[in-house]
Amino acid sequence: METKNIVLVGVGGQGTITAAKLLTTGLMEAGYDVKMSEIHGMSQRGGSVSSLVRYGDAVQSPVIETGSADIVVAFEKLEGLRSLEYLKPTGKLVVNDTEISPLSVVIGTSTYPDGILEEIKSKSDCRVMQASKMADDLGNNKVTNVILLGSVIKLMGLAEIDWESIISKNVKKQFIDLNIKALKAGMDAV
Amino acid sequence: MKKLLTGNEAVARGAWEAGVKFATAYPGTPSTEILENVATYDEIVSEWAPNEKVAVEATAGACMGGVRSLCSMKHVGLNVAADPLFTFAGLGVNAGAVIITADEPGMFSSQNEQDNRHYARHAKVCLFEPSDSQEAKDMVKEAFAVSEEYDMPVLFRMTTRVCHSKSIVACQDRQEVTDRPYEKDVKKYCPLPAFAKGMQVKLADNFKRLETYSNTTPFNYIEDNKSEIGIIGSGVAYRYAKEVFGDTASYLKIGFTYPLPMEKIAAFAKDKKTLYVFEENDPVMETEIKAAGIDCIGKEKLPTMGELTPDRIRKALFNETVETIHPNPEMILPRPPALCAGCPHRGAFYELGRRKDLMIFSDIGCYSLGLMPPYNATDAMICMGASISGGHGVQKAFDIKGDHSKKVVSVIGDSTFFHSGITSLLNVVYNKSNTLTIILDNRITGMTGHQQNPGSGYDLKGEEAPIIDIEAMVKACGIKELITIDPNNLQMTKDAIEWGLNVDGPAVIITRWPCVLKKLSSMDKDEFPTAFKQVCTVDVEKCVGCKKCLKSGCPALAFDTANKKSGILKDVCVGCGVCAQICPKQAIEVEAR
Numbered sequence: 001m002e003t004k005n006i007v008l009v010g011v012g013g014q015g016t017i018t019a020a021k022l023l024t025t026g027l028m029e030a031g032y033d034v035k036m037s038e039i040h041g042m043s044q045r046g047g048s049v050s051s052l053v054r055y056g057d058a059v060q061s062p063v064i065e066t067g068s069a070d071i072v073v074a075f076e077k078l079e080g081l082r083s084l085e086y087l088k089p090t091g092k093l094v095v096n097d098t099e100i101s102p103l104s105v106v107i108g109t110s111t112y113p114d115g116i117l118e119e120i121k122s123k124s125d126c127r128v129m130q131a132s133k134m135a136d137d138l139g140n141n142k143v144t145n146v147i148l149l150g151s152v153i154k155l156m157g158l159a160e161i162d163w164e165s166i167i168s169k170n171v172k173k174q175f176i177d178l179n180i181k182a183l184k185a186g187m188d189a190v
Numbered sequence: 191m192k193k194l195l196t197g198n199e200a201v202a203r204g205a206w207e208a209g210v211k212f213a214t215a216y217p218g219t220p221s222t223e224i225l226e227n228v229a230t231y232d233e234i235v236s237e238w239a240p241n242e243k244v245a246v247e248a249t250a251g252a253c254m255g256g257v258r259s260l261c262s263m264k265h266v267g268l269n270v271a272a273d274p275l276f277t278f279a280g281l282g283v284n285a286g287a288v289i290i291t292a293d294e295p296g297m298f299s300s301q302n303e304q305d306n307r308h309y310a311r312h313a314k315v316c317l318f319e320p321s322d323s324q325e326a327k328d329m330v331k332e333a334f335a336v337s338e339e340y341d342m343p344v345l346f347r348m349t350t351r352v353c354h355s356k357s358i359v360a361c362q363d364r365q366e367v368t369d370r371p372y373e374k375d376v377k378k379y380c381p382l383p384a385f386a387k388g389m390q391v392k393l394a395d396n397f398k399r400l401e402t403y404s405n406t407t408p409f410n411y412i413e414d415n416k417s418e419i420g421i422i423g424s425g426v427a428y429r430y431a432k433e434v435f436g437d438t439a440s441y442l443k444i445g446f447t448y449p450l451p452m453e454k455i456a457a458f459a460k461d462k463k464t465l466y467v468f469e470e471n472d473p474v475m476e477t478e479i480k481a482a483g484i485d486c487i488g489k490e491k492l493p494t495m496g497e498l499t500p501d502r503i504r505k506a507l508f509n510e511t512v513e514t515i516h517p518n519p520e521m522i523l524p525r526p527p528a529l530c531a532g533c534p535h536r537g538a539f540y541e542l543g544r545r546k547d548l549m550i551f552s553d554i555g556c557y558s559l560g561l562m563p564p565y566n567a568t569d570a571m572i573c574m575g576a577s578i579s580g581g582h583g584v585q586k587a588f589d590i591k592g593d594h595s596k597k598v599v600s601v602i603g604d605s606t607f608f609h610s611g612i613t614s615l616l617n618v619v620y621n622k623s624n625t626l627t628i629i630l631d632n633r634i635t636g637m638t639g640h641q642q643n644p645g646s647g648y649d650l651k652g653e654e655a656p657i658i659d660i661e662a663m664v665k666a667c668g669i670k671e672l673i674t675i676d677p678n679n680l681q682m683t684k685d686a687i688e689w690g691l692n693v694d695g696p697a698v699i700i701t702r703w704p705c706v707l708k709k710l711s712s713m714d715k716d717e718f719p720t721a722f723k724q725v726c727t728v729d730v731e732k733c734v735g736c737k738k739c740l741k742s743g744c745p746a747l748a749f750d751t752a753n754k755k756s757g758i759l760k761d762v763c764v765g766c767g768v769c770a771q772i773c774p775k776q777a778i779e780v781e782a783r
Contacts, residue, residue, distance in 0.1 A: 011525065028194050028358055035322070036194075037355035046745055047527040061433040062322070062355035062426070065501040067512035078525070084517045102525040106747055107564045108740045113521040123515050141761075 003056035005064045006152060009083045010075030011100045012049050015145030020051035023149060026158070026166040027055045037062040046103070048079055073152050075131075075145065076100050077116045084123060093124045094151050094190070096131040096144065127151065127190050134185055140175075143182035150186020159187060195359045197352040200323035201290060202227030203359065204330030205260050208286075209367030210234055212252035214245040216609060217638040218264030219299040220353040221292035225262055226641070229650045233364065238641055238650045241574070241609040242267035246274045246289060250343070253287035254379060256370040258334055262290035265306050266573060270610070276313045277381055278343050280389035282396075285370045286337035288330060289315075292348040295470040296497045301554065301573065303495060305471035310345045310448040314393050316400050317345045317448035318409070319425045323357045329409060329445060331365075336403070340396045347447075349470060351426045351497065397449060405453045409445030412458055416440070420462030422455065422486070424475060426497075427468040433500040434507075439466075450478055459484045466507075470498050529559050531746035532722060532764035534632050534703035537677035540742055540768065541684045542599065542628075543567035548691075549588075549596045551581035553611070555603040555637045556705075557630055564743045568601075575610030577602045582614070582623045589624075597691055598625045604660060605635035605643040612663065618696045619668035626690040627698045630677070631660055632705040633714060640708055647713055664698045677701035680771040706764055724765025725783050730755050732777035739769040739778065 006023070010016040020036055027034045032055040052064040066085045073094040074080030080095035087093055097117065104110040120126050129151060135144040146167075153159055167179045195203065201224050205213060214237040215225035229236035239245035245261040252259035263271065268291045275289065291306040310317035318333050320326040326348065333344040377385045404410060419439040423431045424447050432441065442458040444451065459465050459479075467476040467488040476488035492498060492506050504510040529536050535557045542550060543565035552560055552568040553576065561568040572580055581600035588596065602611045607629050618625055635641040642648045644658040664672055671693045675686045683701070690697040704714050704721055714721070726746075735754035740747055746763035749756055758769075758778070770778035 012527075024194055024356060028192070033358065034194060035355055035357045037351060046525070046530065048525045059357075060429045061500055062351055062357065062429070063497075063499050065499065065512060067514035078523060081517045082522055082525075084515045087515055089513055089515065101745070101748060102523050103528040103562075103743065103745065104523060106528075106740065106745050106749075107743055108737050108749055109563065110523055111751060113523065116521060119518055119521060123517065 001056050003054050003059050004156065005069045006053040006156065007064055007069045007072045007083060007086045008051040008053070008075070009072065009079040010049055011079060012046050014049075014075040015142065016049050016051050016075055019145040019149040020053055022146070022166055022170060023053055023152070025170060026161045026163055027053070029166065030161045033057060033059045035059045035062040048082065050083070071152055071155055073148050075148060078102070078112070080120055081116050084120065087124055091125070092155055093120060093126045094129055094148060094155065095120055095126060096129050096148060098132045129186075129189060131186070134189070135182065138178060138182055138185065140178055143178055146179050146182040147186035147189070150183040151190040153183070154187040154190050191361045193359050193361055194356050195323045195327070196223065196354055196356050197320065197323050197326045197348055198223035198354070199227050200327040200359050201262070201330050201348070202231070203361060204327035206231045206234060207327070207362050207364055208331040208334045209258055209365045210260050210334070211257035211369075212249070212259040213237070213261065214239045214248045215262040216240065216242045216245055216267060217635055217641040218267050218292070219638055220294060220350040221262045221264045221267075221290065221348070222638045222641065223353070224290060224292075225650065228260070236650050238643065240644055242271040243274060246271040246278065249287050249289065250274060250278045250281070253283045253285045253343070254372065256285050256372050258286045258367055260288045260290065262292065264300065265291055265293040265304050266300065266302065267291070268306050268309055270574065272309070272313070275309065275315070275343070279313045279315045280381055280386060280393055281379055282341035282389070282392070283337050283343060284372065285367075286334035287343040288333045288337060288346055289343055290346045290348060292350070292353050293471070294350050296350060298350055301571070303471065305474065306345075307347055307447065307474045308472070313345075314397070315342055315345045316340065316446070317347060319347045319445060319447045320352055321424070321426050321428050321443070321445070322352065322355070323359045325409075325445060326352060327359050327361075332409065340400055340403070342393070342396060347425070349425055401449050401452070404446050404449050404451040407446050410451045410454055411443055412454070413441040413443065418461070418463040420458055420465045421468060422458070422465065422475065422479070423468035425470055427470045430498055430500050430503060431466070431468040434503045444475065447475060450475060452482055455479060456482065456484060459486070468492070468498060468503070471495075526562065527559060528562070528745055529556065529743060530706050531744050531762045532706035532766045534677045534701060534705065534766075535560065535630050536742060536744065536766070536768050537680055537683045538601070538628060538630060538701055539565040539567050540772070541680060541687055542601070545687070547596055549584055549598045551577045551584060551598060551600045553577035553600075553602040553606045555606055557601060557603060560601065564741050574606055575602070575614050578611050578614035578625070578627055579617055581625045581627070582618050582621065585623055585625045599687075600625055600627045602627065602629055603636070604629060604631040604633065604645050605641075607660065608644050608658070612667065615664065615667045615669065615698075623696050624694070625696055626687070627696070629660060629664070629698060629700045631700050631702045632708070633702075634705050634708045636705045636707070640705070647711060660700055664700070669696060669698050671695065671697035672700070674700040674702055677703055678766045678768060680768065722764040723783050724767070724780050725760055725763050726758050726765055726767065726770055726778050726780050728756050728758055729777045729779065732775050734775055734777075736774065738774060739772050742769045742772055744769055
């Protein structure tokens with residue numbers, strides 16, 4: 001099979017790396033060759049973060065080039081807009097309808113742009129998710145990432161993999177049920 | 191057993207499988223997680239060293255003492271450790287020793303982009319370069335065997351992509367390696383000139399043998415696709431080339447890159463119409479291949495800076511670009527890193543940034559962000575420890591010129607002070623400087639993700655450790671004027687800076703408050719009982735929308751442009767109270783959570 005490319009983007013602290021870890025573990029256990037790349041360093045200090053996941057028969061490069069992603073999942077709107085460049089013209093974009101201000105907005109030297117979702121929708125095959133709100137409804141904002149992961153799994157046709165088992169093996173015991181619920185909610189939402 | 195591992199995790203696994211018993215490092219992106227993972231193995235004594243020179247020396251000693259030993263560092267760390275490296279090469283090893291350098295093509299979290307493969311040639315040590323996690327693990331094991339067989343420490347070059355990308359690794363059991371006896375042997379371990387001459391001869395002989403090894407090791411292998419296009423590649427650049435050329439080219443993958451397998455290269459090149467060399471950063475292999483009279487295409491077309499990713503290869507060689515979607519550039523705001531909400535550096539930089547009579551020489555750490563708006567405080571940076579010694583030089587120049595318009599302030603973190611600030615502070619005292627040094631003691635090594643250090647009370651294994659008292663250390667350096675403050679108290683910070691600038695001679699301010707992301711120890715909880723247990727709220731009746739609080743640069747603040755009032759994100763705020771002290775209308779209150 002041709003190598004598939006998934007890009008997860010967000011802001012430091014949003015759980016993109018954890019979501020990518022679950023995703024890659026599931027893909028490996030399903031028998032795919034997998035590579036994932038992420039940039040650490042200063043991301044913990046509120047910078048943009050991205051995890052690049054590639055899977056197929058034999059994956060060479062760990063990076064995803066611009067214009068090559070089958071799917072981009074953005075945990076934050078502005079990061080979704082920024083990562084449009086990753087997307088294949090035929091690719092799908094999932095964007096979480098959440099706004100996190102970059103520093104220039106915080107200190108009042110610029111304003112958070114209006115119309116981001118409209119801009120993304122006009123240029124891509126886009127699904128807008130209320131993942132943060134759905135996570136609040138499930139009682140824990142921290143599972144926003146797993147909700148978004150659920151949507152990726154569905155859209156990439158990976159629902160056959162035993163994700164419940166992957167979650168059970170990789171999530172703290174007291175959060176397993178919550179995460180499984182979150183994953184299902186994400187899958188059902190797209 | 192198959193596992194999905196980062197390159198750093200794979201190196202740690204390889205070290206464990208190779209029977210390593212001693213490992214040490216100073217943290218530095220992208221190498222940090224190597225030792226963090228090594229430390230998870232009970233069989234390996236694992237340490238954070240105060241700097242990379244100490245780490246290489248301890249590794250040399252441990253291998254001399256008879257156990258397989260490893261150290262790791264980021265690329266610039268090897269500059270610090272260069273002195274022992276060069277002589278260690280001549281001494282050779284008893285049990286095996288491997289030195290890992292993690293280079294940063296693309297400079298994601300570094301001050302330069304040096305190619306540390308040059309160190310292999312310069313110091314005369316052999317070199318491995320893995321291209322993914324499986325190779326990282328396998329090559330570490332092989333590197334120990336090579337180290338012992340050829341009697342030299344082995345250099346091991348990782349890059350950010352290899353360190354931080356995950357791929358599948360087939361894991362094996364730990365090899366039980368017999369410890370070697372230590373025997374006194376001054377001709378081997380004391381490089382006095384008379385003995386060192388013999389060491390040079392031994393090194394040259396071992397390199398001759400290594401040329402044979404390089405031509406025969408399975409880590410240097412040919413993938414023959416019956417093509418007239420030949421690709422010689424090392425590290426992740428080989429993977430990128432394969433992504434672009436697939437089966438349309440034949441490959442000579444070089445994993446053991448110094449000394450190069452010149453016979454294998456010549457044989458591979460023979461029937462190729464076009465020969466490319468893919469390596470990240472400098473034309474290290476290419477220069478040697480061309481010097482051997484073999485025609486090849488390398489850096490005349492391919493970039494020497496940044497990563498050699500497939501898109502850049504396509505653009506450079508074929509002028510091809512992939513069709514992409516372009517978002518409206520006017521809507522794209524950059525998202526640079528920022529000091530966290532509750533960061534104890536905020537108070538210091540807020541006050542430093544307000545003064546225009548300072549030349550601020552900063553150091554390497556999160557506080558490098560003091561350069562950024564809204565503080566715009568920092569003037570210069572070089573490398574670990576340079577804030578104090580570089581600042582000393584600037585102040586001397588100002589004094590020589592009789593220019594009193596600015597005074598030098600050196601700003602350095604606790605871990606960086608231990609790393610290489612101490613000798614710089616000695617210099618300030620000894621050479622009668624009058625700089626002000628601010629040591630930002632946030633009780634941890636913050637930037638690289640919270641590693642313990644000699645001041646934090648714990649070691650790499652998480653066990654309690656003696657605490658090196660920074661105040662006592664500063665006094666022992668000869669500093670007479672010293673004050674320790676709470677940096678979240680702006681008046682105290684402002685007064686301390688004013689005091690330090692007016693002292694006759696050198697002065698030191700220590701700001702002491704834990705990093706907001708640190709997992710507080712019981713000692714921290716006793717010392718800082720209110721830390722991160724509070725929250726700030728805006729009284730909208732009192733807020734006049736002057737935006738002065740935003741000058742704190744705190745990401746917990748959000749200005750409501752419609753109502754022209756400041757707001758605070760409760761989930762983000764930890765109640766440090768800096769914004770409350772800035773507010774001229776006392777509209778921000780600090781409350782218990």
